[in-house]
Amino acid sequence: MPNRTASTDAPILDVLTERWSTRIFDGSAPIDEQALQSALEAARWSPSASNTQPWRFIVARRGSASHTAVVESLLGFNRAWAADAAVLVVFVATTEQDGKELRWATYDVGQAAAHFTVQAHANGLSTHQMGGFRAADIATAFSLADDQRAITVMAVGPLGDVESASDDLRAREDAPRERRPVAESILIDD
Numbered sequence: 018m019p020n021r022t023a024s025t026d027a028p029i030l031d032v033l034t035e036r037w038s039t040r041i042f043d044g045s046a047p048i049d050e051q052a053l054q055s056a057l058e059a060a061r062w063s064p065s066a067s068n069t070q071p072w073r074f075i076v077a078r079r080g081s082a083s084h085t086a087v088v089e090s091l092l093g094f095n096r097a098w099a100a101d102a103a104v105l106v107v108f109v110a111t112t113e114q115d116g117k118e119l120r121w122a123t124y125d126v127g128q129a130a131a132h133f134t135v136q137a138h139a140n141g142l143s144t145h146q147m148g149g150f151r152a153a154d155i156a157t158a159f160s161l162a163d164d165q166r167a168i169t170v171m172a173v174g175p176l177g178d179v180e181s182a183s184d185d186l187r188a189r190e191d192a193p194r195e196r197r198p199v200a201e202s203i204l205i206d207d
Contacts, residue, residue: 043178090170099170099172108170142175
């Protein structure tokens, strides 16, 4: 496995430079329950607008009917690898509270997912977030309320053996980690 540490233009925390999104999970290793609970706790303590905490989580362990339902909602290439993850977590946004739109709900759920990801990595779990899934299938399978929307699915678990992965997966794992320079993301810097 090549070094996956990001090359940054400014110093950032090691847990951030070392975190990357694998598609190769150990299809037989169980989840470290303590590490999973810590990641969920980190998500719980992420910031939210007016402390609305609009996040909800569907935690689907491999071998369960819930895991199967989440896998069946995945699109394209995601189905080829994500079923090996020990857990699939669906991050759900509650978009209304007391009859009022929670305008920042999806942003806040994204923060919860980010906090989850960093804590999971710090505790030795690998993660990969996916947008390629049918949200309507998730809503039906888990009887989500009209004001709840699946935002992302995250594969979580121990890293698998890169050498035994398919050529396609190995090529994706070996690809360089790249990001555009910060300067290209800044619209105004007065």
